[in-house]
Amino acid sequence: MKEAxxxxxxxxxxxxxxxxxxxxxxxxILKTDFSNALLLGxxxxxxxxxxxxxxxxxxxxxxxxxxxxx
Numbered sequence: 151m152k153e154a155x156x157x158x159x160x161x162x163x164x165x166x167x168x169x170x171x172x173x174x175x176x177x178x179i180l181k182t183d184f185s186n187a188l189l190l191g192x193x194x195x196x197x198x199x200x201x202x203x204x205x206x207x208x209x210x211x212x213x214x215x216x217x218x219x220x
Contacts, residue, residue, distance in 0.1 A: 155166040171177050199215050 151166050154162050
């Protein structure tokens with residue numbers, strides 16, 4: 151990480167500085183098996199449905215599309 155921080159590539163040094171700023175969180179990510187992928191997939195699906203319905207209807211139609219979707 152020291153070499154990357156002193157690298158001539160600005161992007162690489164910025165990345166290393168970001169890791170150092172939140173070093174404890176970075177270590178926890180590497181140590182655990184936990185993943186938010188399933189949750190993020192559901193959020194992405196909801197946002198897609200919401201974008202498709204923009205300006206068409208209210209919350210009731212959104213709720214029906216989410217709960218009764220196959």
